[in-house]
Amino acid sequence: MTETDPMLPTEQGKPDPNDSAIEDLVACPTCDALYRLPNIPIGSRARCLRCHTVLTAPREGAMTRIAMLAGTSAILMIAAVFFPFLELTAAGMVQRSSVLDVVLVFADGPFVGLAVAVAALIVVLPLARFLSLIYVLAPMGLGWRPAPYAIAVFRMAERIRPWSMAEIFIVGVAVALIKVAGLASLSLGPAFWAFVALVLITAVKDNFMCRLTIWKTLEHRSQ
Amino acid sequence: MQIDDMENAGTPQPIITARAAGLVACPNCGRVHRHPAPARCARCGLALDPGPDKSLQRVLAWLVAGMIVYVPANIYPMLITNTFGHSSESTILEGVVELLQHGSYGVALIVFVASIIIPVIKFAAIGFLALSVRRQSILPPPARHKLYEIVEFIGRWSMIDVFVVAILAALVQLDFAATINPGIAAISFALSVAFTMLSAQSFDPKAIWAERDAAAS
Numbered sequence: 001m002t003e004t005d006p007m008l009p010t011e012q013g014k015p016d017p018n019d020s021a022i023e024d025l026v027a028c029p030t031c032d033a034l035y036r037l038p039n040i041p042i043g044s045r046a047r048c049l050r051c052h053t054v055l056t057a058p059r060e061g062a063m064t065r066i067a068m069l070a071g072t073s074a075i076l077m078i079a080a081v082f083f084p085f086l087e088l089t090a091a092g093m094v095q096r097s098s099v100l101d102v103v104l105v106f107a108d109g110p111f112v113g114l115a116v117a118v119a120a121l122i123v124v125l126p127l128a129r130f131l132s133l134i135y136v137l138a139p140m141g142l143g144w145r146p147a148p149y150a151i152a153v154f155r156m157a158e159r160i161r162p163w164s165m166a167e168i169f170i171v172g173v174a175v176a177l178i179k180v181a182g183l184a185s186l187s188l189g190p191a192f193w194a195f196v197a198l199v200l201i202t203a204v205k206d207n208f209m210c211r212l213t214i215w216k217t218l219e220h221r222s223q
Numbered sequence: 224m225q226i227d228d229m230e231n232a233g234t235p236q237p238i239i240t241a242r243a244a245g246l247v248a249c250p251n252c253g254r255v256h257r258h259p260a261p262a263r264c265a266r267c268g269l270a271l272d273p274g275p276d277k278s279l280q281r282v283l284a285w286l287v288a289g290m291i292v293y294v295p296a297n298i299y300p301m302l303i304t305n306t307f308g309h310s311s312e313s314t315i316l317e318g319v320v321e322l323l324q325h326g327s328y329g330v331a332l333i334v335f336v337a338s339i340i341i342p343v344i345k346f347a348a349i350g351f352l353a354l355s356v357r358r359q360s361i362l363p364p365p366a367r368h369k370l371y372e373i374v375e376f377i378g379r380w381s382m383i384d385v386f387v388v389a390i391l392a393a394l395v396q397l398d399f400a401a402t403i404n405p406g407i408a409a410i411s412f413a414l415s416v417a418f419t420m421l422s423a424q425s426f427d428p429k430a431i432w433a434e435r436d437a438a439a440s
Contacts, residue, residue, distance in 0.1 A: 022246075022255060022257065025241075025246070025255045026253040026254075026255070027240070027241035027246070027248030027249070027253050027254075027255050028253065029248075029249070029250050029251060029252070029253050030250075030368075030428045030429070031240075031368070031428060031429055031431070031432045032240040032241050032242055032248055032429045032432065033238045033239070033240055033241075033432075034238075034239050034240060034241045034243075034244055034246070034248075034255070049238060050238055050364075050365065050432070051365070051368050051428070051432070055253070086390070086394055088394050088395065088397075090395075090397055090400055090401060093397050093400065095394060095395075095396065095397060097390075097393050097394045101393045102389050102390055102392075102393035103393075104393075105389075105392055105393040105396065110407075111405055111409070111410070113410060114385075114389070114405060114409055114410050114413060117385075117413055117417075118385070118386065118389045121382065122386070151266075151267060151268050152268060154267075155251065155267055155268060155269065158251070162375075162378075162379055162420060162424070163379075163420075165379055165382055165386075168379060168380055168382050168383055168386060169386050171333070171380075171383050171386075172382075172383050172384075172385075172386030172387045172389075172390060173386075173390060174330075175330050175333060175334060175383060175384075175387045176386075176387045176390040176391050176394070178322070178325075178327050178330045179318075179322065179327075179330070179387065179391060180391060180394065180395060181325075181327075184395070184397075184401070186394075211252065212252065212253060215252040215253075215254070215266050215267055216266075218266070218267075219254075219265075219266045
């Protein structure tokens with residue numbers, strides 16, 4: 001990790017807001033502290049001094065990599081939805097369940113809302129996020145102009161983030177395994193491992209993501 | 224500015240906020256705008272600044288909604304189990320006790336923390352943060368900011384129990400031998416988690432620092 005001081009203070013030692021280079025100014029999205037961040041070298045990371053929010057962390061070729069990882073996650077998600085993820089044997093009967101079954105079991109009856117919510121949290125929203133990241137970042141990685149509505153789509157992808165709960169679902173599977181252990185014998189299916197892989201890839205992908213760089217690139221290329 | 228590796232951590236540098244500098248900053252992408260600011264951020268299109276009072280009202284409204292639906296989530300059954308014609312219902316807490324009786328202490332702890340400890344701490348923490356915006360607080364801003372980050376990070380994990388119920392209900396449909404169905408508490412608990420997440424998201428962390436900023440300028 002390189003070491004630089006991106007803060008180029010003006011004579012007063014503070015960023016001068018009347019300077020024409022308002023584009024170089026960045027306010028910490030969390031606490032509003034103002035910084036002058038012209039060009040942060042690739043591979044380094046800048047944090048807010050008082051609330052330690054990461055302001056920017058550009059990485060080489062990050063956009064292409066994020067788009068590719070999002071593509072991988074989307075494919076894994078399709079596998080995770082349709083393949084069985086748990087297999088249960090009890091009293092001579094075998095039951096295989098896919099994620100789709102989890103959702104469909106509530107589809108009739110008073111728990112439709114719950115079914116919709118579960119489907120949204122573990123499948124629809126994560127998938128929507130992967131697809132919108134590909135839509136926004138693939139043209140960026142290739143050096144093209146942003147796709148139509150890329151800015152709105154990326155803002156939506158960011159909003160969805162806390163609501164995509166694939167990793168929480170995995171812990172839920174683990175707890176469920178132990179809860180029925182006394183009732184029946186359970187084994188994990190291929191979809192479970194697809195889910196685990198998907199969660200790990202998502203974690204790596206989010207680690208590459210520098211929001212400030214993406215926003216700035218979108219803004220510049222839109223003009 | 225601080226570059227990682229903490230070389231110059233702790234060096235007192237004067238911090239000036241965008242607001243103090245007479246600028247309007249976008250809380251989403253950090254873009255700053257001169258007064259008069261446009262209605263939407265020039266870079267990311269976010270609607271700028273609904274005003275601190277409005278955001279605080281939203282926080283409290285979602286918080287109260289979350290607390291209200293948390294009550295039935297604990298009273299009514301979460302799981303309805305039928306084994307060989309014998310039906311039993313269990314609430315969240317009874318589910319934890321069952322796990323303890325099976326000897327699964329680790330899992331019991333996970334469910335207890337996710338379903339009871341985290342929601343209760345979240346209610347208290349969000350309430351405390353929202354109320355401390357208006358008055359002198361015992362906790363300094365950095366500590367309150369840490370608390371806010373923890374609440375934001377941890378809130379989603381309460382959903383574990385809802386997923387467990389969904390998985391069990393999908394999996395255990397073995398006709399006469401055993402069936403598991405969700406109880407009404409599953410819905411109210413899911414709503415409670417969603418409402419408190421919305422509450423935490425409505426909170427503007429700038430408010431934590433605003434009092435210090437006002438004192439400085």
